[in-house]
Amino acid sequence: MYSEQLLEHFQNPKNAGVLAEPAFTVNVENPACGDQLRLTARVEDGVVTAAMFQVRGCTASIGCGSALTVWLTGRRLDEISRLKGSEIAAAIEGLVGGLINESKHAALLMADGVAGLVRVARAG
Template sequence: MSMDYREYILDHYRDPRNYGKLEHPDVHCEDSNPLCGDQLGMDLLIEDDRVTEVRFQGRGCAISQASASMLSEMIEGKTLEEVIALGKEDVLEALGIPISPARTKCAFLGLRVLHRGLAIAGLEQPQEDEDE
C-alpha cells in the first residue's frame, strides 16, 4: 500500500465503502456515541449463513466512519461465524494506528452496531457492553 495509515483512514472517511441503505435487510441496527455525537446504522443481507451485502450510513468523526467503512469490507462475503468472531483487535489492526482511550468508542462504534444487530436478529448471543 503506497499511502500511510492516516491517509488510508482519511480515504475511507472521504470515500466510504458500502455506504448507503439496503431496501430489505435481514439485519438492521443503529447506535450512537453520546460522548461525541457519532451516529451509525448498518444493514446486512444474509444468504446461506453468509453476509452477501452490507451497507452502513452515519455521520461523525473520521475514526468512527472510516472504521465502519473498513469493517464493511471485512465482513462482506464472510460467514456468520467469521463475522461473529470479529473483535476490537481486528478493528484496531485495520485502522493501523494507535487509538487514544478517548477515541476507542469512536473506533468501535461500527463493531458494536454489527454485534447488536446480529443479536437482535437472533444470530448471535448478546454481548455485554464493557468499557471501551
C-alpha cells in the first residue's frame, strides 16, 4: 500500500518538531480528513535554512511532512513562490515514492503549508 520511501519517512521522520524563535510558523488543516500540519521554518536572506514539522494525521501525512522539510531546506523563497500547489505536491509525492489516490491529500496539505510559509515569510 505504501512505498518504501514513504514508510522510511514515517518510521524515521526527519526534522520532526518545532524550531525555536526566530522562525516562521504555519498551521494548516485538511477539513475533509482532519489532518493537521504545523510547519516551522527559519529563513535567512531569502533562503529556507531550516524546517521542522509536526503532523497530526495519517501515515501518508506524517511521511510527507518529513519529506517536505527535506525538500524545503536550502530552497529560495522566490523559487518556491513561483511554483503552483500541484507542482509542490508532485515534488513531495515523488520524494515519498508516490501515493495512492486515497492518500494524495497528504501531499496537497504540504503544498498548503508551503503557500502559507511564503505568505508569512514575505509579510514578516
